[in-house]
Amino acid sequence: MLELHCHTTFSDGTLTPQQLVERAATKGVKALAITDHDTISGWHEARTAAQSHGLEIVPGIELSTVYNERSMHILGFYPDPQKLKAPLKERIQGRHRRAQKMVDKLGELGYPIELPSMPGTMAPGRPHIAKALLAAGHVTSQQEAFQRFIGDHGPAYVPYEKFTAQEGIALLKRCGAVPVWAHPYLFRGGIVEEVLPELVEAGLMGVEVYHPQHSISEERVLEELCDQYGLLMTGGSDYHGPQPKPKAGDVDLNGLQLSLELLDSVKQAATGLQGKG
Numbered sequence: 001m002l003e004l005h006c007h008t009t010f011s012d013g014t015l016t017p018q019q020l021v022e023r024a025a026t027k028g029v030k031a032l033a034i035t036d037h038d039t040i041s042g043w044h045e046a047r048t049a050a051q052s053h054g055l056e057i058v059p060g061i062e063l064s065t066v067y068n069e070r071s072m073h074i075l076g077f078y079p080d081p082q083k084l085k086a087p088l089k090e091r092i093q094g095r096h097r098r099a100q101k102m103v104d105k106l107g108e109l110g111y112p113i114e115l116p117s118m119p120g121t122m123a124p125g126r127p128h129i130a131k132a133l134l135a136a137g138h139v140t141s142q143q144e145a146f147q148r149f150i151g152d153h154g155p156a157y158v159p160y161e162k163f164t165a166q167e168g169i170a171l172l173k174r175c176g177a178v179p180v181w182a183h184p185y186l187f188r189g190g191i192v193e194e195v196l197p198e199l200v201e202a203g204l205m206g207v208e209v210y211h212p213q214h215s216i217s218e219e220r221v222l223e224e225l226c227d228q229y230g231l232l233m234t235g236g237s238d239y240h241g242p243q244p245k246p247k248a249g250d251v252d253l254n255g256l257q258l259s260l261e262l263l264d265s266v267k268q269a270a271t272g273l274q275g276k277g
């Protein structure tokens with residue numbers, strides 16, 4: 001019913017916004033958030049496609065930030081696109097610079113690749129590098145590309161340009177967006193119970209409790225933490241399109257069967273923020 005975490009071809013998803021909307025409609029999704037990495041360029045096409053399917057598009061983003069020197073993703077729902085435009089341009093340019101650095105490192109290691117040319121509205125990510133490694137015949141799967149080269153400790157890995165989680169949360173709030181910590185149990189830079197209070201201090205308003213890579217018991221812990229800190233709860237399949245070789249735990253659109261009611265509190269929080277701004 002509700003799907004609050006998806007990627008399109010504007011970042012590292014494999015479906016265009018239109019294809020994503022069509023698939024979501026057939027899977028029974030009624031409200032679909034577009035949360036590409038560091039770009040909101042997919043919203044427009046998604047909204048146009050959604051009109052003929054009676055589907056509601058929730059405008060969103062997944063910001064790439066750094067916390068304790070590790071990558072941390074912060075979802076933002078209902079940002080004002082005009083306010084977010086300039087800061088995002090800088091983030092996307094940073095992703096282009098980072099992708100080029102990874103290409104250069106791979107070349108130095110003896111694994112030259114060519115990235116498809118990507119316009120400035122699209123945000124390149126490691127999956128694009130993995131695909132290029134596969135296309136060049138240096139690996140036999142994208143998974144192998146992560147394992148040998150571009151995983152967090154890989155020889156060709158390049159971190160995001162510096163942008164702290166606190167800065168990301170503040171930016172989202174300035175732009176009227178509800179900041180939500182994406183997939184806390186995929187974070188590798190600290191213990192959830194210790195990191196969360198610091199994010200709350202920085203203005204975090206919600207937690208992505210329901211995610212395919214969270215276990216049931218992790219979801220229970222997150223629900224309790226949300227109660228404790230007065231945070232709203234979201235969830236989504238983190239869908240990147242049909243995968244040639246699915247990872248353990250990958251689910252399809254609407255795979256989590258989330259209630260539309262979760263969206264009400266996100267909307268209320270956004271309205272509250274925008275009233276203040």
Ligand code: AMP
Nearest residue numbers: 012037064124125126127143146151240
């Ligand atoms: P980036 O933000 O450019 O560092 O890329 C992060 C994205 O890469 C995630 O959203 C996943 O889609 C993908 N990813 C991260 N780690 C792996 C992995 N070990 N295997 C396959 N895909 C991965």
Ligand code: ZN
Nearest residue numbers: 007012037240
């Ligand atoms: Zn991704």
Ligand code: FE
Nearest residue numbers: 062073182183
């Ligand atoms: Fe993420």
Ligand code: FE
Nearest residue numbers: 005007062238
């Ligand atoms: Fe994601």
